[in-house]
Amino acid sequence: MEFSGKAHKFGNDVNTDYIISGKYKFKTLDMKELARHVMEDLDPDFYEKVTAGDFIVGGANFGCGSSREQAPLAIKYADVGAVLAKSFARIFYRNAINTGLPVVECDTDLIDQGDELKVDLSAGVIENKTKGTNIPIKPLPGVMIKILNDGGLAAHFRKYRGFNFD
Amino acid sequence: MGQTIIEKILTKHCGHEARANEIVVAQVDYVMGQDGTSPLAINAFHEMDGQSIFDSSKVAFVIDHSAPSPNEGVSALHKLMREFSQEKGFHLYDIGEGVCHQLIPESGEVGPGSLVIGADSHTCTYGALNAFSTGVGSTDLAGGLISGKMWFKVPETIKFVCDGTLPPGVFSKDLILYLIGDVTADGATYMAAEYTGEAITAMSQEARFTIANMAVEMGAKAGLMDADEKTFDWLCRFTDRKFTPVTADADAVYAQVREYDVSKLEPQVAKPHQVDNVAPLSEIAGKPVQQAVLGTCTNGRLEDLRIAAGILNGRKIHPGVRFIVAPASRQVLLDAMAEGIIQTLVEAGAALVTAGCGPCVGTHNGIPSDGETVISTANRNFKGRMGNSKAEIYLASPATVAASALTGEFTDPREFIK
Structure with a gap:
């Protein structure tokens, strides 16, 4: 999988309340509607600024807080190509893979706001086109690669009628 | 080489010896969803071509996050949950019954050695009952509802040894806030916490729930404690089911051991x-x-x-x-x-x-x-x-x-x- 777009930088500890506030997520299952409010408490204009395929670039502990799967879904439905961070909180990480939002662990200090990036998941590398540098990606655990390749956990279950990692 | 509490619980539920950093698929004893997460899980259940629930006696939905409903959008999602639970024949706790993390322990279904997943990040609360319980998202919840199983990376454990006596006017909440401030919001990410020491032993069972509840605020997958007489006294009010306590081996391997003397702790914010x-x-x-x-x-x-x-x-x-x-x-x-x-x-x-x-x-x-x-x-x-x-x-x-x-x-x- 390969994605190209612009970096939108955020700090450490971006929690799922910031990604999509509780005041919206309890009301609807319409993810396109939720996507309009993605990252709103950190950047009220974020949804307007994003072009399809752009990247959210966080620091450490991205996605901490509640287990709401609306968080990765709202990011995905805002047409963000992938989330890059130094580290992810574990429930968000699982939810992203389960719902097919690519999440990439890497050294995001090497990326600045607005940098043009090309993320190549299969090659395990990010090309920072603005800076002319390459950033290595920490590989996903095998189980997660399997779920991603199957098209998310729902598709995995349709295929195997349960968990199958053999 | 000995095992931590969570390694032992996962060993029992996956059928072979579980060691930190391995991936296991484990049987779950209980599955819970609340009104912020269950509607998406119902969608995922259908997307998975789910037909029935693995065991309707081991599943519950709880309407607690927006209860009673403040608007028609929420009402529609509550209705979806009620209809799904009726159709599949499992229990739903409706408005006014309480918060999921109080109701599941009060149900008597969860105790020492149990393995629980809940679609709410504070599911780690039941670690105070010597259970491995952890938060998952809606799609994982749907997988659990269908299969009665979940995959886990067996976590390493940080042991928090809290000795000394909490001064009057200083409570378990002050202690857990202090510990989170010390270890930071991602200090235990991907790991389990074990809370032990004189101060934990001296706490009431209710005070212990407060500590386990906030394990996720240090990034932890679970926050576990030993079961003792107080645990069983608390449980026997709700169930006569017999649970076997799970204790860490003396030679269990920890990622870190952090020691604290709580005797001079002040109220924290x-x-x-x-x-x-x-x-x-x-x-x-x-x-x-x-x-x-x-x-x-x-x-x-x-x-x-x-x-x-x-x-x-x-x-x-x-x-x-x-x-x-x-x-x-x-x-x-x-x-x-x-x-x-x-x-x-x-x-x-x-x-x-x-x-x-x-x-x-x-x-x-x-x-x-x-x-x-x-x-x-x-x-x-x-x-x-x-x-x-x-x-x-x-x-x-x-x-x-x-x-x-x-x-x-x-x-x-x-x-x-x-």
């Missing part, structure tokens, strides 16, 4: 807008407060209400403060009524709201206004958490919340505890 932004209360004493919240899955149990009532007994809250009380469950409410605690709190000026998550998640029941300061017994103080990103939320113990409601400013509860 988590300042805006992060749970690990912790300071002694004395640092902000005297700062005005407009709203005080007592309740939630962290601190809405009988003992918490009793501590607050002890401070407020015969007194009136400050006229500039709105004091919102949400008991953790209907059972807690009934017990507190029988003990006269509710009478005391309401006479002091409390606004009593439905047993449930109340104002913690920003959907209803007390959304603060711009520029206001809230002191709450909840577990999260993120910007906008309570529904307004221009308000500031501080987290503290029930005693500190009650004392601050009384004076209208951040107040050390030890002034009122003799």
Whole structure:
């Protein structure tokens, strides 16, 4: 999988309340509607600024807080190509893979706001086109690669009628 | 080489020896979803071509986060949950019964050695009962509902040894805030925590739930404790089921062992807008407060209400403060009524709201206004958490919340505890 777009930088500890506030997520299952409010408490204009395929670039502990799967879904439905961070909180990480939002662990200090990036998941590398540098990606655990390749956990279950990692 | 508590519980549930960093697929003993996460899980269930629930006696939905419904959007999702649980034949706890993390322990279905997944990040609460319980998202929940299984990376464990005696007026909430401040919001990410030592042993079972509840605020997958007489005394009120305690081996391998002496601990607060932004209360004493919240899955149990009532007994809250009380469950409410605690709190000026998550998640029941300061017994103080990103939320113990409601400013509860 390969994605190209612009970096939108955020700090450490971006929690799922910031990604999509509780005041919206309890009301609807319409993810396109939720996507309009993605990252709103950190950047009220974020949804307007994003072009399809752009990247959210966080620091450490991205996605901490509640287990709401609306968080990765709202990011995905805002047409963000992938989330890059130094580290992810574990429930968000699982939810992203389960719902097919690519999440990439890497050294995001090497990326600045607005940098043009090309993320190549299969090659395990990010090309920072603005800076002319390459950033290595920490590989996903095998189980997660399997779920991603199957098209998310729902598709995995349709295929195997349960968990199958053999 | 010995095993930690979580390695032992996972070993028992996956059928072979589980060691840190391995991937295992384990049987689960109980599966829970709440109204913020279950509707998406129902979607995922259908997307997975799910037909039936693996065991309807081991599953529950809880309507607690926006209960009673504040608008028609939420009402539609609640209806979806009710219809799904009826169709599949499993139990749904409806509005007013309480917060999921109080109701599941009260159900008697979970105890020492159990393995539980819940679509709520604070599912780690049942670690106080010596269970491995952890939060998952909606798609994982759907997978659990269908298969009765879940995959896990067996976590490494950080052991927190808390020795010494908590001083009067200093509570388990102060201790867990202090530990989170020390280890930071991602200090235990991908890991389990074991809480042990004299101070944990001396705590009531209810106080222990507060510690386990906040394990996720240090990034942990679970927050486990040993089971002892207090654990079984608490459980036997709700079930006569026999559970076998799970203890760590003496030669278990830990990622870290952190030792603390709690004897000089002061009341603590988590300042805006992060749970690990912790300071002694004395640092902000005297700062005005407009709203005080007592309740939630962290601190809405009988003992918490009793501590607050002890401070407020015969007194009136400050006229500039709105004091919102949400008991953790209907059972807690009934017990507190029988003990006269509710009478005391309401006479002091409390606004009593439905047993449930109340104002913690920003959907209803007390959304603060711009520029206001809230002191709450909840577990999260993120910007906008309570529904307004221009308000500031501080987290503290029930005693500190009650004392601050009384004076209208951040107040050390030890002034009122003799």
